[in-house]
Amino acid sequence: DVKVTQSSRYLVKRTGEKVFLECVQDMDHENMFWYRQDPGLGLRLIYFSYDVKMKEKGDIPEGYSVSREKKERFSLILESASTNQTSMYLCASSLDGQLLSPLHFGNGTRLTVT
Amino acid sequence: DAKTTQPTSMDCAEGRAANLPCNHSTISGNEYVYWYRQIHSQGPQYIIHGLKNNETNEMASLIITEDRKSSTLILPHATLRDTAVYYCIVVKEYGNKLVFGAGIILRVKS
Numbered sequence: 264d265v266k267v268t269q270s271s272r273y274l275v276k277r278t279g280e281k282v283f284l285e286c287v288q289d290m291d292h293e294n295m296f297w298y299r300q301d302p303g304l305g306l307r308l309i310y311f312s313y314d315v316k317m318k319e320k321g322d323i324p325e326g327y328s329v330s331r332e333k334k335e336r337f338s339l340i341l342e343s344a345s346t347n348q349t350s351m352y353l354c355a356s357s358l359d360g361q362l363l364s365p366l367h368f369g370n371g372t373r374l375t376v377t
Numbered sequence: 378d379a380k381t382t383q384p385t386s387m388d389c390a391e392g393r394a395a396n397l398p399c400n401h402s403t404i405s406g407n408e409y410v411y412w413y414r415q416i417h418s419q420g421p422q423y424i425i426h427g428l429k430n431n432e433t434n435e436m437a438s439l440i441i442t443e444d445r446k447s448s449t450l451i452l453p454h455a456t457l458r459d460t461a462v463y464y465c466i467v468v469k470e471y472g473n474k475l476v477f478g479a480g481i482i483l484r485v486k487s
Contacts, residue, residue: 267420298477306421306477322476353420365411366475368420 267369269354275375282341284372286354295337296355297329312337344376381465386482395452397481399465402446409468410441412450414461421464455485
């Protein structure tokens with residue numbers, strides 16, 4: 264089974280801090296994604312990557328950046344955390360370059376910014 | 378990508394079939410229908426997908442109408458562990474992202 268592992272289940276940070284959310288997948292998948300999930304808004308795509316060192320903006324990239332130095336690892340960075348970034352963050356991966364490959368999700372990181 | 382419409386919630390008795398409807402009336406010829414579910418405190422899980430033919434796997438069946446404007450996900454023998462939010466998503470063949478709507482809350486009751 265594909266495993267997508269997010270480094271933290273719960274995280275509490277202060278406003279203005281730089282925050283790193285880490286995600287690792289173990290099945291040599293090409294694509295990786297970061298979503299955030301908020302009540303009433305569903306899942307929204309922040310960034311995705313279809314190859315090492317490649318990245319594409321999703322629907323809500325403002326306030327975020329990403330890094331993919333190795334195929335298995337995709338990091339989401341909050342340069343200066345704000346309270347409106349309090350959310351559930353979900354990482355996902357898929358096999359190849361086409362979106363038809365099913366996404367495999369991690370169990371999420373619940374980030375609270377105070 | 379085409380939008381989908383799902384009821385807000387539905388209940389199903391344990392052991393019975395759960396039939397979850399989805400409308401996608403603006404779907405185009407190169408768009409696929411995908412279903413995911415999200416159990417509480419977990420990430421979404423892929424269930425099944427299809428283009429125009431009905432599909433079945435170990436988890437569920439997907440029935441797509443002939444005009445492809447709607448589909449139904451069938452869980453043949455629902456269990457309490459199937460209680461979750463189910464998302465119906467339409468995806469272009471060479472699209473570059475998935476858009477998850479609100480989904481439908483399925484409550485399986487004993």
